[in-house]
Amino acid sequence: MVKRSIILNTDSYKASHYLQYPQGTTHISSYIEARGGKFKQAVFFGLQMFIKEYLSKPITHDDVDEAKLIITAHGLPFNEDGWRHIVDVHQGYLPIEIQAIPEGTVIPVLNAMVQVVNTDPKCAWLTSYVETALLRAVWYPTSVATVSWHCRQVIARYMTDTCDSLDGIDFKLHDFGARGATTEEAAAIGGAAHLVNFMGTDTISAIVAARQYYNAQMAGFSIPASEHSTITAWGRDNEAQAYANMLDQFSGEGKLVAVVSDSYDLWHAIDNIWGDELKQRVENTGGTLVIRPDSGEPVAIVTETIERLMAKFGHTVNNKGYRVLPSCIRVIQGDGISQQTIEAILKAMKQAGLSADNIAFGMGGELLQKVNRDTLKFAMKASAVTIDGTMHDVYKDPITDSGKRSKKGILAVIKGSEGNFQTIRQQDLGEHKNLLQTVFKNGELVKEVSFDEVKSKALASCSTRS
Template identity: 60%
Template sequence: MANLSNNFENLLLNTDSYKTSHWLQYPPKTEYLSSYIEPRGGIFEQTVFFGLQAFLKEYLTTPITQQDIDEADIMLAAHGVPFYKAGWQYILDQYQGYLPVAIEAVPEGTVVPNKNAVVQIVNTDPQCYWLVSYLETALLRAVWYPSTVASLSYACKKIIRVAMEKSAESLAGLPFKLHDFGSRGASSLETASLGGLAHLVNFSGTDTLSALVAASRWYGMQTTELMPAFSIPAAEHSTITSWGRDGEVDAYRNMLNQFGGKGKIVAVVSDSYDLWNAIDQLWGDVLKQQVADTGGVLVIRPDSGDPVKVVREALIRLANRFGYHINSKGYKVLPDYVRLIQGDGINPVSLQKILDAIMAAGFSADNVAFGMGGGLLQQVDRDTLGWAMKASAAQVAGEWRDVYKDPITSKAKRSKRGRLALIKTSQGIETIRLADLDGRENLLQPVYRNGQLLREDSLTAVRARTGAW
């Protein structure tokens, strides 16, 4: 076991075990294999495509090495599966370790109806027909996760936007209405980085610092002038409860003294003991004048209970204590110096219910912001949007043939046929055969070929494509 690889960055080992034997399974004289990635459908009707560039820059623009091949040879022999060492050696010798594949994709940030191809990959050297399938595990994973988080975040933004259009006088605050609290609930640092970055396609608020590193590393956001997201000082339960129950008001006063001021925003979790007492007596009486006089904004955060009932009741009590005005759309708005953020139990369903409840009670969506944790970065999987990568065409002995599956037991798993293209029509975006393109623009654009990144987007460009900015 001492000779087995411990290198997680070895691309040859970034696959499923059964993939290593597939080079022996294709028909004789196979020369090219073309595969595509699509979201086959799920809880959202649309997908925000995002994350491929991060994978290409992190993994596919670095050549494989002799050490990678030798390590894989040892590992897979011990594992009990075949290894095409000669094929990988060919790539190292002929292409200096860069992968002879061409990848096309829809521009990142594009909102695509489900059941359309968003990525297409084909080998560029007929001796490497087997490479396309070998990359499925890594490539599909690189796409489905950030795209799913971006789509979830986008769906939440649409819900909030509708509520604000109905009840608020401006959409100026929309980019800060959903904050990422999910870093600690993610399965790994890379998960938090990719998922947190995917959320930033739609919003500008995050506590996932690794998402900022990811934006700089993979999407060209490298200076303070281009900072993609922001946060504020905020309390956690321990910084309140360490003052003791009798010192709760002192803990709150300390937050105002430390972080309050003109133009400043501070968030304070306020349900460590009794949220209603905190709102009615501590914030709404003892500290009321100080809150009003800071010149900034106090954001009160509940953190338990039924979110729909708690947010509605909290707004009613805040309005009773701090007052409100009626905006031009007929909804109540708290004074500018006090707001509410709900960060517990948020998902698209609860988000809609909360907004419906507070507007039914006469309150504008302007009064509240939201935070999502595990529900944003972790409670998604490949089936959330039905992601799959499938071969759709192969060239064998000089002739292209359709490659597809059509199981009688599940029409949902029927795959596409032929070399594909993606076009925009009067009815929307549609996947067609490449042979039927007929001079129309193909939205599947070249992004990678033989180790070279052909297109590079900034997060700013990606954000603009969603149409949500």
């Protein structure tokens, strides 16, 4: 594991930037925003994890010694005086102030989410130095939380149309992504971001992260479930015994158990084993068996699976006029799931008269891995600089790409009377409240937020229509 030194947690070229600013530069202010991309709204999340893990621990002269050795050998100049100044004068804590909108805020893109400025005039270079680590700390969990939030929007819309209530929506999208994440830390951060919107997860690292960084006693839940090895270990001739063992071990009054059922022939498993040989046992457990198909074209597989189960176990018709399996049996689709396939599956189910109550989803790589900085076009840019006591606007405005035009000045974010967000200059605040509040200053987490507060804010912005 790479040692977590903030001095080395940067891009190589940052090491030379302290020599590139104009003489007399004392302060640089930068901001982070999502400039567009796949979604029009983003769920801001994850900054507190980074602050607690990386900024709340001081650097030492040993860290400076190590960084000097590595960076100079790497072929770059090293700001030894600057870093030793931070150790000697600031006890190793970074002299910066970070402002941010409240975590869990659902905000339109093209608004500032974070603003950073150095607090020591001798450390103007530091604001941009932390860009690499800070931007990564924001774009990844925010992108995952945003994907998950938009999935919830889709599910809520179809539940509103085809279910008697939204009961159970918190467990409609389960995190299957741990093994597909690049690192355990990524699984923890991304998994925690998903739990802002839902309560189902198989990513244990995520509940540890929510507990460690946001004081969540238990942010997510799971149930006993089989994998192919625990079924195929019994052999093809003993498939029914493998399923029966799952009921023996885990079923009961009020309990749920999920069983992957496509190891050989999904339709045989449904029609002849679950729907015949083990049918009475399933109906009499007092709990719920969740059938998991795990191969094939998701839309067609899910609808046929539910239809075949209804043919064997029956169904009721709810108040919206859609068919629902008996409570003893449900389906979870965890293969090939994305926001687009969730929508396609639920649309096909609705057209077939099947309620969304019948299905839950498991999402892996599409949730934790198939996002990148361009999913929401994240960027951190300098917007103001103070030179010889005078503050100046700074910005970029490339004629080759107007979408990369950056904002000017010290910024504030306000929410108007109609609930619309707007990023303005801080000098134009007037009577408005600035939503960019100081969360970190000179080594101290100034404003801590709980996981419940984050969830409440994000889910308050969830509608049943999108």
